[in-house]
Amino acid sequence: MKLVTAVLSVSCLAFAQTSPTLYEGARLIIGDSSPVIENGAFLVRNGRIQAVGTKGSIRTPRNASRVDLTGKTVMPAMINSHVHIGYEGFSAAGDENWAPENYSPENIADHLRRELYYGVSVTQTVGSSPTDSSLQFQKDQAGGKFGVASRLLFVPGMAPPNGGPDAILLRGTKVTRAVYEVSTAAEARAAVRSMAAHHLPSVKIWVDDRRGTYPKMTPEVYNAVIDEAHHHHMIVQAHAIALEDQKAVVRAGADVLVHIVGNEKVDEELLSLIRQHKPYWTTVMGLSDRSEICEHDPAMDPLMEKTLPAKFVAAVSASSCGPASAAYQTREAMLANNFPKMIAAGARLVLGTDAGISARSTFGIADHHEIARYVQLGITPAEAIIAATSRPAELLGLKDKGSLRAGKSADFIVLAANPLESIKNSRKIEKVYLNGVPVDRDAMLAVWQKPR
Template sequence: MRLFSRLLPSLGAAGATLLLAVSAAGAQSVTRAFTGATLIDGTGRAPVRNATLLVRDGRVVAAGPAARVTIPANAERVPLAGKFIIPGLINAHGHASSVANLDTYAAYGVTTVYSLGDEPAEVFAARDAQRATSPRHARVYVAGPVLNPTSPDDARAQVAAVADRHVDIVKIRVDDNLGTSPKMKPEVYRAVIDAAHARGLRVAVHLYYLDDAKAVLAAGADYIAHSVRDQPVDEAFVTTLRQAGVCYSPTLMREVSTYVYETTPPFFSDSLFLAHANREWMATVQQPARQEATRTSVSAQRYKAQLPVATRNMLVLHKAGVPIAMGTDTGPMGRFQGYFELMELEMMVNAGFTPAEALESATRVAAHCLKLDAELGTLEPGKWADFIVLDASPLERIQNVRRQHSVWVGGTRLSVP
């Protein structure tokens, strides 16, 4: 995977697309039968002991009890007795600034990333290549530049520009960064939403305040990409979200990242974290002056104080039947891709989700929210065979999602970068 990461920036979009397609093509001409594991297929059905997962050309052919799945004579058998298979994790709000980032996500079992903004050409090329064949890193979907128009005419022009780049979703910010910057005006974000919908594109919104969340929903926003953090959500907002079928991505670890580097966090000594962590980021956030600045930062302390509000709002919405899509906003400095997603799952369970519900939020529900459920999110016939093999059941203890034996995308095992 690192070889492709080094080559892609120098090739340009077309060359990178070709290289990625060629690199994966040979890996998808084989039939594999994964046998003996307990299968947690992501549908919500009971786990299947001694299951067989049959994969051909990167897609699931059959999945179920061994007695009900016929293995072709020419299939490569992958024995996994005592292991557990779950769908690959989907990050419904991350950021990828390089294909190397996609390697890192995959190294922790995040096999799909919905990147909400500012991806370079090589990431667009990776997105294009995966339409035909499975990549050797996490799948990626892109938003392109985060739009920041200042007038309705500017809004329509910016939407046209990203639509011409064939983005998967449009991203805007309706936030004043705790009173430190101008907020996009209603007539402007309404123009963005209307223009995007006219072109068949959905709109994801970065926000902070409940009043803004209500307003963008009324304007037709399709996806709430952060928590409401200023106050508890009310019944009117809950009802509107549920009736509209709009999904909500809490990104709790984004809030943690704003203040956790007041000191050196305990996870900096975790061997799993250290296996793939960005060491430059680690050095930066451990600088004494930076840690002191975080301790005295008004915004950091505000985000820290509001995290319990965000956490309670997530649980209220979940219990009311609003689809919650696991997301983290990883990608900016200090928001460690892949590892933070595992921590997000733990935060969800600590908030009141069951382990099964947290996993569904990161698989089936995320795929549904991102309109990817025809291809991803569960291990069912016809879908891409993206999955993680674990040494212990995550349904018994969510922390077991860290105990990864291997990660597979399109039925091919990924090497660790």
């Protein structure tokens, strides 16, 4: 009897996978620089996009099911290249929800479900997760252990002893021993070689003295990291916030620049380094932004209130909605100056949110905030969507992700309104598909809304 059940379920699965589906009538945002297709159609089979075009132009097998998406907009699922997964919890209020003890595979999976709920198919944690358990998580996730969730990618981090993550995150990384602490070039090279032996595709470094309170990685050490990493075809992500540090890491050949200078104007020297090296750039602005809840933005509020406990939302408002300080206003002026200049110089923007450090910039929600920030600071919604889809796919070597093109994995978001008209329409999510299968968002919501 057991055998029969097994055979039946395998054949049912095979049928479900081979039955093609035609989605038609929607506006299609491809996610790279290709033009939008109005009244489009795409055929999905075995979890992959087989063909994309205008409605009526796609040869469709007779057994195909059809899904009418007239009036909707479809964009590729997003890819978040920078979070700090695992430490945040959502049972206590506001910033009190943060504890090293939260770090567990189940909590990581919860964060990944939150990213997926909001349309993010791949989520990369950078510099704050321990190597062995992260590799194990990836293995288990590939084996189906955590159910439907955003896929975890993992980047280890390196810093001088007692350097690296900010004060909050450091509480966690000390307990999990996540950061590779290195003092010399030789130690740095050895650490990178051990990462390469695990086939890790990238490494993060912190080059930041946190206004004189932290030891800063020396040029000797970061040059060694970058040289050794490139020797192993690994990508180097460099956290640098101060203008001089950003120049130093870009000059040294870091592939990804993390953060935007927020306390002074970028100068011609940095911009010319950007023009020369064209690094990928993760601004992760949201972490230091006021919560959108403070503006009572109806497009944002339900987004947060839907998935987070009311006391949590109230705590975010209480902690981040006071009058904007002079320092905050200065930062706004610096971002307004620096962001467009960095983009014009050729910095290749990729979505990253720093979710997992602060309640107001949390998993899934922060992705929509960050891309809206890009637009508010001067790029078009189409460019913002590229930064959230095909460009991170390119950076992370995800050849089958990031755009609505034939051959790609059928990971997409169905929206009720057009984000090219207003980027905040990216939040009007009706459905999220992963590998051609609709994600059961209501079931996720039911878990999060259960009284605790």
